[in-house]
Structures are given as C-alpha cells and as structure tokens.
Amino acid sequence: MLRFWAYEAALMGNDVAAMEELFADDPGTLRGDAAGLLVGHDRISAFRGNRGGAPRRTVREVHRRDLAPDAALLIAITRPAKGGRGQQTQVWQRSGGIWRVTAAHVAIPAAPLDTRIWRLVGDPLVPTNPAVPDDGSGELPHLADEAPLAGRTVAVKDLFAVAGQRIGAGSPAWLEEAEAEPAHAAAVEALLDAGAQVKGIARTDEFAYSLAGTNTHYGTPPNPEAPYRISGGSSSGSASAVSSGHADIGLGTDTGGSIRVPSAYQGLWGLRTTHGMISREGLLPLAQSFDTVGWMTRGPELLTEVTRVMAARALDEAYSGPVEAAAAGPLVVFDGMLALADDDVAVAVREAAREAGAIEETGVRPEEAQTLRKVLQAVQAGEAWANHGAWVSQHWDRLAPDVSGRFQAASERRADELREAGARAKALKQHLRELIGDRVVVIPSASSVAPMSTEAAAGGPVIEAARAATMALTSLAGLAGLPAVSVPLATEAGLPAGMCLIGPPGSDLALVRRAASIRG
Structure with missing residues (x-):
C-alpha cells in the first residue's frame, strides 16, 4: 500500500520521473481511460510528459484483493476537485522484491459537454x-x-x-x-x-x-x-x-x-x-x-x-452543372501519387484498389503533385487574405500561432504572383479534368495515418510535413473541382487510413455508390 500512496503523491505533484519508476518498464504495461488504451511503458511516459498534470482529486477509499503471492488488485474510489466520483483500478506485481503497476484504468465523471468537439x-x-x-x-x-x-x-x-x-x-x-x-x-x-x-x-x-x-x-x-x-x-x-x-x-x-x-x-x-x-x-x-x-x-x-x-x-436550385453524371468508367490507381504516402498507407490503398480490379498508371508524378499543391495554396492564400485580411490585421494577437503564420505569409503574396497562380489554376483544372476523363481515379485520402498527439504541436514539423504531403494529394480534386469520396481502410497495424475515389464532375451520387460497392 505504501507504493500506492507514493504513486498518488507523484500523480498529484506531476512528478513524471517518480510515476515512470512506479510503472513496470515493460512493453506490455497497460494504462487506459475513456480516451483509449496505451500499451507499453514508453507510450505511457510520453503521454504523461505532454498532458501537463492530472486533474486534482482526493482518494476516498482503497480496496485490495491479492491475486497471487506477487500480484495484487487495488481499486481506489476518488473524488475529483471539480465534483463527481472517480475510480482507479491498478494491478501491482512484485519483481525483484519491488512492487510496480503493470496495468491501470482510470475512470472520471463524464463531462456534460465535450468542448473540444x-x-x-x-x-x-x-x-x-x-x-x-x-x-x-x-x-x-x-x-x-x-x-x-x-x-x-x-x-x-x-x-x-x-x-x-x-x-x-x-x-x-x-x-x-x-x-x-x-x-x-x-x-x-x-x-x-x-x-x-x-x-x-x-x-x-x-x-x-x-x-x-x-x-x-x-x-x-x-x-x-x-x-x-x-x-x-x-x-x-x-x-x-x-x-x-x-x-x-x-x-x-x-x-x-x-x-x-x-x-x-x-x-x-x-x-x-x-x-x-x-x-x-x-x-x-x-x-x-x-x-x-x-x-x-x-x-x-x-x-x-x-x-x-x-x-x-x-x-x-437549378445548378447549371452536371448533377447526375455516371462514375462507371475504369478504376485507375495513380502510382505517382501513391509515392507521396507513407508505406503503410500506400500498401493499404494499393491492395484495396487491386482487390477492386483497378489498373495502374503513373498519372501524376510526385513533383507534379507538389506543383499542384503550391498553385492551390497560392490561390487559397490570396483569397483567404482578401476575405479576412482586414479583420486579421486588427487581431494578430488573438490568432493561434500556426494560423497567424499562414495569414502573415498570405499578406506578403505579390499581386503579380497571385495573378499568375490564378491563371495556372485555371489551366490545371482543364488539364486535370482531361487527364481523369470519365475514369475513377484512386489515390490516398491522406499521406499518413493520424500523427500522435504528443508529436503534433500546432504548426510544428510533424504536422507541417504531413500537411505538405497530404495537400499534394488533395490538390488533385481541389484544383479540378471534382467530387472525391474517402473510403475507410486499415493499415497492417490496424490504424485508420483512407482510400480516395475521384470521379467526373457531377458524379457525386454515382461515385458514392461505386465506392460502397467496392468497400461497403
């Protein structure tokens, strides 16, 4: 029980080093809560180091059940400082005469409203x-x-x-x-x-x-x-x-x-x-x-x-463009754009496309895709500044640093640069629509699985690298103004990924039905 109270003191003091010593240094150590399960001492340590401390609480009751001579289950009933009732369940095991946590689960009162969502x-x-x-x-x-x-x-x-x-x-x-x-x-x-x-x-x-x-x-x-x-x-x-x-x-x-x-x-x-x-x-x-x-x-x-x-x-509403276009053309994988994705995502997309009978061609090369991204981002920057620049100019100190940086870069775009980008965007739209024709093109929806929260500071290198690679993929449908369906896949590790199907203009409903027939 002394080790339990040492852990509680370390938790309330946000003593990360002490908590790490009290948890078993093993790839099988578990720590779970309503957000999900962390497996392995290293992942648990990374989580603790980035959360900024645990919510304040007091321990009201502790119940112990011995599972074996060197294993015990402890359940603590807690009272969060914000009210309600919490519970922490821990499995402690003794190795080399020292007790450490090998599994833990934390339950806290559910928030009445998740303001992150x-x-x-x-x-x-x-x-x-x-x-x-x-x-x-x-x-x-x-x-x-x-x-x-x-x-x-x-x-x-x-x-x-x-x-x-x-x-x-x-x-x-x-x-x-x-x-x-x-x-x-x-x-x-x-x-x-x-x-x-x-x-x-x-x-x-x-x-x-x-x-x-x-x-x-x-x-x-x-x-x-x-x-x-x-x-x-x-x-x-x-x-x-x-x-x-x-x-x-x-x-x-x-x-x-x-x-x-x-x-x-x-x-x-x-x-x-x-x-x-x-x-x-x-x-x-x-x-x-x-x-x-x-x-x-x-x-x-x-x-x-x-x-x-x-x-x-x-x-x-009398939309003037096509609304009921077909999406019955050949299914084609653009290999050049698969190269922009991480290996696990590229493999998942390629395998799913092959199962659906897709043919493969280069389509758009990686360097060409990066050109698409740069053109789209240039036009986007010019229009974003035209829409919001006057307001942003009066509120720089109220913007998030990453968004402020994008608006700052947008404000520095030259008029001639924006005109050239606009002209290139129009030409690329026509070119891309001709390239795709009546076919259905397959590319990854995003270049990677979702980055870990602990590695993904807003505006940091992990997010910005993922953003650049992903926008090189997404700019194909963006510049062409075409419908795109993201179909859920899983990587070999079981993480969510997306296969994107891009179809002719106005084929939205037919494209969704085609996607459902492939993976539904």
Missing part, C-alpha cells in the same frame, strides 16, 4: 423543418417518418449559418464580434427539410486554415478510432462528433482536404462534392475557388442517402 449543443439545437401542409388547413404537421433523413442528427461545422446563432469560425475573437445569423445556410436548410435535426455546432480549425484539427484555443477534438492521435481538420469537430456517436452526419467543408483528411484519420466515409454543386449560401468562406460543402458518416448507406438528398436539392 462542440461549441454549442442541444437536444436538438434545431428541430427538423415541419412538412408543408397540403390539406389547406394551414397547420404544420410533424414531418412524416418516411422523410429520407428522419431521426438523423447533424453536427454542423462552425462556418455554416444556423439561424439565431453566431458563426465562430474556430476563433474566440471572431465569435465575440459576430452577430446572430438571420437564416440557416442553404446546406443546413436542405438537411432540415429532409427530416434531419441539428444536434449542435461543432468545432473547426481557426478559419478552416489547417488540416490538423489542433485548435490552440479550444483543444484537439478526440479521435475515438485512433486514441491519442490527432483528429484531422478543419472539419475536425464534425468528424469527431460522428466518430464518437454524438451525431449521425457531420456537415463540413473541404477546401484543401478538410472532409477527406478527418475521414481518413477517423475511419469515416466522407464526400467532398463537385465544386459549386451544393450552394455555399450562408457559409463563411476561406477560398471560394476551392471551398466545397461535404459530409461524413459512419457507413456508406447514410452517406449515399445524404448525397441523394443534396444532389436532388442542387437540381431543384
């Missing part, structure tokens, strides 16, 4: 739109159960207008100055009309100017499918809400990969729609040349149904 939540926050009466009574009946999305809940990325609420854009300073929106964004309205309910407003990377999900102001949304790894952004809150089971549909945006990356990192199905097909009315822009509406679900059936509803809405 949600800015605002309700039950629901916005109910479904009632059906339009057709009997002349003037009364608005409840929506019929056969409404396509009846009973489904939506996590709305904090860039879309929700009537009566403010847009926060992942920025406390922006939220403070924002005014309540008079009407729902078009995409929100479409989901409500189809019977869905808005569960709440979900977090986003600041101004959606990232791919990591590591919001400095509000924290990183959790990744239930890969604990202790980042969530992926900028539709991070919407993705985590779906992955966690808090919502059925994650409504988000994709400019440079912000649907595809969190989908890949969290094992979700996600669709970036054909650019311009889904109305962006009521959406706070980042870069209009590439901003698209998209959504994420846990399975292909719901992704298909949401896509069917939204594509029909595009037809009703």
